[in-house]
Amino acid sequence: GAVVSQHPSRVICKSGTSVKIECRSLDFQATTMFWYRQFPKKSLMLMATSNEGSKATYEQGVEKDKFLINHASLTLSTLTVTSAHPEDSSFYICSASNYRDGYTFGSGTRLTVV
Amino acid sequence: GENVEQHPSTLSVQEGDSAVIKCTYSDSASNYFPWYKQELGKRPQLIIDIRSNVGEKKDQRIAVTLNKTAKHFSLHITETQPEDSAVYFCAPIKAAGNKLTFGGGTRVLVKP
Numbered sequence: 307g308a309v310v311s312q313h314p315s316r317v318i319c320k321s322g323t324s325v326k327i328e329c330r331s332l333d334f335q336a337t338t339m340f341w342y343r344q345f346p347k348k349s350l351m352l353m354a355t356s357n358e359g360s361k362a363t364y365e366q367g368v369e370k371d372k373f374l375i376n377h378a379s380l381t382l383s384t385l386t387v388t389s390a391h392p393e394d395s396s397f398y399i400c401s402a403s404n405y406r407d408g409y410t411f412g413s414g415t416r417l418t419v420v
Numbered sequence: 421g422e423n424v425e426q427h428p429s430t431l432s433v434q435e436g437d438s439a440v441i442k443c444t445y446s447d448s449a450s451n452y453f454p455w456y457k458q459e460l461g462k463r464p465q466l467i468i469d470i471r472s473n474v475g476e477k478k479d480q481r482i483a484v485t486l487n488k489t490a491k492h493f494s495l496h497i498t499e500t501q502p503e504d505s506a507v508y509f510c511a512p513i514k515a516a517g518n519k520l521t522f523g524g525g526t527r528v529l530v531k532p
Binding site: 348350351399404408412414416 | 462463
């Protein structure tokens with residue numbers, strides 16, 4: 307079936323630095339990529355939706371200058387957390403969509419900002 | 421946007437008993453109703469889904485029932501086993517490719 311590879315799985319970074327998370331669709335073309343954030347014991351909250359070659363659409367309350375999303379090809383989307391702070395520590399997960407395979411989730415990235 | 425609520429938020433059952441989780445939604449245009457299972461630190465996994473032209477669907481110990489008039493659908497797990505312990509999410513949507521709006525989740529604990 308469809309596979310989305312997400313890296314890194316865990317990352318610890320210092321306050322003020324930036325972190326890039328990658329999601330690659332390995333055997334299909336992802337027309338749309340969704341990025342979610344999940345705090346402990348909470349639900350998945352959609353941060354933004356990106357379509358290949360166009361600007362991402364951010365959900366209300368999500369800072370687009372802080373969470374930079376790039377979807378330059380049909381197989382790669384990246385989320386960069388800029389100037390990270392401890393409150394950005396969370397589980398970030400992507401979900402790729404195409405009309406054939408439905409929704410396929412990446413394995414998630416646990417970000418800890420110290 | 422879609423307003424999605426799940427009940428209960430936690431559910432503890434004895435192994436072998438049944439578990440039922442209800443999901444209510446607000447958008448009457450929703451026509452795809454999936455249930456996801458998420459184990460700690462892992463990605464959500466689709467376990468069963470139903471489309472608006474069907475009222476019930478079953479896959480071994482798991483079933484989903486849909487009441488479009490009342491705008492709710494439910495996940496039924498029979499003969500629960502310890503490996504069913506996880507968090508379950510519903511995510512009703514209008515059409516494939518649209519963004520998923522997840523319910524708040526139901527933490528299920530199956531006691532041996």
